Amino acid sequence: MHRIMICALAAGALTACDAAGPVSVGAERYEVTGVEEGDMLKLRAGPGTGYTIQAGLPNGTVVRVRDCSRIGGTRWCKVALDRSPGMVGYVSQTYIQKL
Template identity: 50%
Template sequence: MRRVVFAALSAALTGFGGSAPAYAERAGYYEVTAVAADDMLKMRAGPGTGYKVIAGFPNGTVFWVHSCEQTGSTRWCRVSLKQARGLKGFVSRAYLKEN
C-alpha cells in the first residue's frame, strides 16, 4: 500500500497523470513578433503544419491566446484575432510575445 501511495504521489508531482502541463501559457493578448519582413505568421486549422492555412498575419498583429499545446517539437497556440474574435485557429508559439 505504501508503494502505491508513493508511486501516485511521485506521478502527480512530476506531471504524469495531470491534466495541464506545468509550462502552459496564460490566456491573454499576445503580439506577433520575429516574422521575416517578407513573410506572414500562418494561422492554421489545427496544431501542426499539416493543417490548412486559414490566413497570414504580419508582425504587430494581436491575438487572444486561449491555450497552447506541444505537437512534436513545436508549441501551437489556439488563438483568435483581437479585432475579429470569430476568426480562430492555431499559430506557432515561437512567434508570439505577451502583450
C-alpha cells in the same frame, strides 16, 4: 492597421467562426513578432504544419491566446484575432509575445 491576408484554399466558404463561441474572459493578449520581412505567420486550422492555412498574420497583429500545447517539437497555441474574435486558429508560440 495591419492588413490580414485571408486565403480560401478549398471550394466553399472558409469556416472562420469557432463553434466553441467567443473568446473566454481573461484570454491573454499576444502580438505577432519575429516573422521575417515580407512574410506572415500562418494561422492554421489545427496544431501542425499539415493543417490548412486560414490566414497570414504580419508582425504587430494582436491575438488572444486560448490555450497552448506541445505537438511534436513545436508548441502550438489556439488563438483568436483581437479585432476579429470569430477568426480562430493555431499558430506556433515561437512567433507570439505577451503584451
